[in-house]
Amino acid sequence: MASTLHDVAKLAGVSFKTVSNVVNDYPFVRDQTRSKVLAAIEELDYRPNLQARSLRLGRTGMIGFAVPELSLPYFAELAAQVIEAAQRHDLTVLTEQSIPSRAGELEILSSPRRRMTDGLIFNPLWLEDRDIPQLEAAGPVVLLGEALFPGTMDQVVMRNVEASRYATEYLLETGHKRIAAIGADLSKPGGSPHFRLEGYRQALQAAGIAFDLNLVGEATPWHRLDGARSMRHVLGRGDPPDAVFAFNDTLALGAIHALQEVGLRVPFDVSVVGFDDIEEAQYSFPELTTINPGRSSIAELAVTALARRIADRGAVPHLSEPDFHLVVRKSVMPRSHS
Amino acid sequence: MASTLHDVAKLAGVSFKTVSNVVNDYPFVRDQTRSKVLAAIEELDYRPNLQARSLRLGRTGMIGFAVPELSLPYFAELAAQVIEAAQRHDLTVLTEQSIPSRAGELEILSSPRRRMTDGLIFNPLWLEDRDIPQLEAAGPVVLLGEALFPGTMDQVVMRNVEASRYATEYLLETGHKRIAAIGADLSKPGGSPHFRLEGYRQALQAAGIAFDLNLVGEATPWHRLDGARSMRHVLGRGDPPDAVFAFNDTLALGAIHALQEVGLRVPFDVSVVGFDDIEEAQYSFPELTTINPGRSSIAELAVTALARRIADRGAVPHLSEPDFHLVVRKSVMPRSHS
DNA sequence: TTTCAGGTGATCAACGTTGTAATTCAGAAC
DNA sequence: GTTCTGAATTACAACGTTGATCACCTGAAA
Structure with a gap:
């Protein structure tokens, strides 16, 4: 079926580790060898098995994005932006919906999906201060919404x-x-x-x-x-x-x-x-x-913060507060009073 | 960090394979052994490593869901329904956005994300008949939208x-x-x-x-x-x-x-x-x-069809055409002509 | 007491990848 | 020609899981 490092190695006449080295841009590969390997990769249409890589690396390259309701336009539009921002960071987004209750949101934190992701961008509506331990136990998390947990967690909040x-x-x-x-x-x-x-x-x-x-x-x-x-x-x-x-x-x-x-x-x-x-x-x-x-920046800030947190779990919690502004359209008419 | 079968096994005083057997409901485990193991699982809060399982099984338990634009309410609402339907089938959904062009949609089919999913629910706008080979090469796929590819692919189409x-x-x-x-x-x-x-x-x-x-x-x-x-x-x-x-x-x-x-x-x-x-x-x-x-049924039909296709790649392609109906509200007023 | 069947549990080898470390190789210096 | 150095390549062992296989044990039948 799908070809592996071993298949490529056999075709190129090198050890499978050399193929791995080529794939991972290890610098000490002779040009001649590299091109032999690349040709074999091309011929077999080799793509790394991401499950195996995840297992070995302990990272999945996926992040969770959990919101109360995807059918609310605000969250749908945010999801689209998060997916795009994540792509720029070479991350894949697993979109989740939390059942709108405290229990439902706690479930997001303990869901089996947490084992599939390296981190979580989460917009809770019902969590409380006392849920901080569970938030921390869920691994890297960036919270969206309001500054509920000042100083203890990475957050991108609205003013x-x-x-x-x-x-x-x-x-x-x-x-x-x-x-x-x-x-x-x-x-x-x-x-x-x-x-x-x-x-x-x-x-x-x-x-x-x-x-x-x-x-x-x-x-x-x-x-x-x-x-x-x-x-x-x-x-x-x-x-x-x-x-x-x-x-x-x-x-x-x-x-x-x-x-x-x-x-x-x-x-x-x-x-x-x-x-x-x-x-x-x-x-x-x-x-x-x-x-x-500050819509345009929220998704990017959140993904960046999460990527940073994943890379360095000890980093000091970061709070982003993008600027807001009023967009004047046509639903307001000035009143004059006599 | 996270505990493994081996950790549980050591605590329970059994081999790690026995723990695996308990987790997978293998029938021939003595009750006494089973409860010892379950207690250890409980104590260590053991959760199977899904990457390892995927690697071993060759299945990930994830399906892709690709639409042109998540910010369009129709697709956002559909995504929410697909996520829920998938959950009922013990599947996790990886939501994707295709760049609105033929090339963008072909990219969905060859994306590295295809290696992370067992199948794909896809609503293309730009694909053509000549793209069938690529669709078939992308593994199990259920198409949404119109009956573009009659008889060759699983589809859930609108009338x-x-x-x-x-x-x-x-x-x-x-x-x-x-x-x-x-x-x-x-x-x-x-x-x-x-x-x-x-x-x-x-x-x-x-x-x-x-x-x-x-x-x-x-x-x-x-x-x-x-x-x-x-x-x-x-x-x-x-x-x-x-x-x-x-x-x-x-x-x-x-x-x-x-x-x-x-x-x-x-x-x-x-x-x-x-x-x-x-x-x-x-x-x-x-x-x-x-x-x-036929909105309410589209997501469920698609997930069911995909699950079936994943289980049996040889199954004969299935075409679902949910019934439509007109919802009469207030944007139409009868005209009388003299 | 011996034999045997089948329940119960353990051993082992994958799955495909990457980090570590060992090995080979080519060229330069002596 | 020998030795050394660092570049180039390879061997091997994980990562955590499941299927195949094998070994053990218990109880019933002979």
Whole structure:
């Protein structure tokens, strides 16, 4: 079937180790020998057996990439970027989906797939501080998301609080007074929902506007459906808001849907700002003004950090915080007040 | 570090082969021995080294899943389903992205990743009949998409022609006369664009309506952006259509965007039907009427077919054609003509 | 008591690769 | 011509697992 070092060696008339040396660019091979071997490799279409190499080397050349839901555009787009970044580092990506619960995420860490990978890029939603031991036991890991475990793990985090504060300030500066927040999870002390709400709260406070729980819509997970449902709840509580800060873009699109259902036009009646800058935000109606949390660099930073960690397990934990920026499109309309 | 059969054997006071027998449920192991071994396995948290097992067995337990673009919702959702289906078959999925060209897709077939997988589920867009030899050389493969290679390969195909014809007939029956087709690729003889246009054409012909090239918008690839651009082209050619059949949902959403840009309301002025039934179709505005090509079963059928092919390379090629249906939502409004 | 069958367990050789170390070889220096 | 040096090549032993084979032991039948 597939040819091996031995087959090539026999054809080239050298020992199989010499073939191995050629394959691995060992410098002390005579040119004449090298070309003989290369010709044989060519003729037999030899490709190294990666399982054997992995066994010998103790490395597989694969990394895991685990996210809560691949069907969420943000994660799908991130997966595509991680696969590309990994390819540049000669790594292959094994994409995994975690069941959305603490147990489900712990399972990712102990999955048999951990034995197939040299490391893991992981965006947990439910893990807590007490899970650090298990994280550390899972081998090289780079965490995505928020700075849950400062100083103890490699992480690529979003500036959730600052970015959310910035988005809310933008709505305030453009004259909005009643700004709804969609996507909160009041029962959870950490995580994106918490930090994005915190940024929203800070902006309100700085502007001297009272935080009003009636304007806060809870939503988990963060699908369109949940955004629409959450928006409906808020609308059901009384006077509609004049703006919405949604904690991610899919929520924002769901919220827009719910607003349109009751005849509120975006941005004429209600402005909307999202978070993530998924591709779709450019083509939604209206085109979505949103926070870009440094997307283009997240995948590359994560892969680089993981490669470094794999090479040197003792390296001091590294925290990357890519810059965010607001992408202004058409879902916000300035208000003037008399 | 990680413990091996030998470590467990030493602790349990048996030979390492006995441990292997326990792990592999070899029947002739005394209960007493078995429990001793299991206790040792437990204590050392032994997990088999999958690389070593792969090397020995000649199988990796991984399958490849290759699609043109993971960031397209249809493929992202499909990937999630394939990963789940594979898990049920005790298989791990290695997700890959093909560069959108014939060369890029051939590269998938000869990639070093083929050496890491037992088989491949592949949705090519650009391969041709003459590439069959390379497909066959790539080991067990199940093709997704259209019936390009009838009888020679395992395939899970969509009923592209029939479903497109059905969608177009639906628009005709609801009183539409000028139906645009968005997503054609007139330069390519096969593939989804070709077959979906063919279905559209058949429906028109059966209804005695002339096929009008001015109503056909070309688009590659099938992103929102392309749908919007293609729609604008068609609109620029003269009288607007009263309906649009878009060859997939993202194109449909882009087309809706372009229609709204010029003040045409969907569905009041123009009806729109899509293809794929991606999640987003439920939450777009308006909610999208679309063809569901049998999504729920495609992933499972593909994984099952691949598992079968891996187990028996000589099996006769199998063609699955899941049923499609039209999901009626809110993007179509019946027209009455005086 | 002996024989035999079959349950139980151990020995050994792969699978295909790479690191270590030993060996051969060619050319230069004496 | 001998010796030395470093380049070029090879032998061998892992890596951790499973299949084939062999050896042992126990209990039942003769």
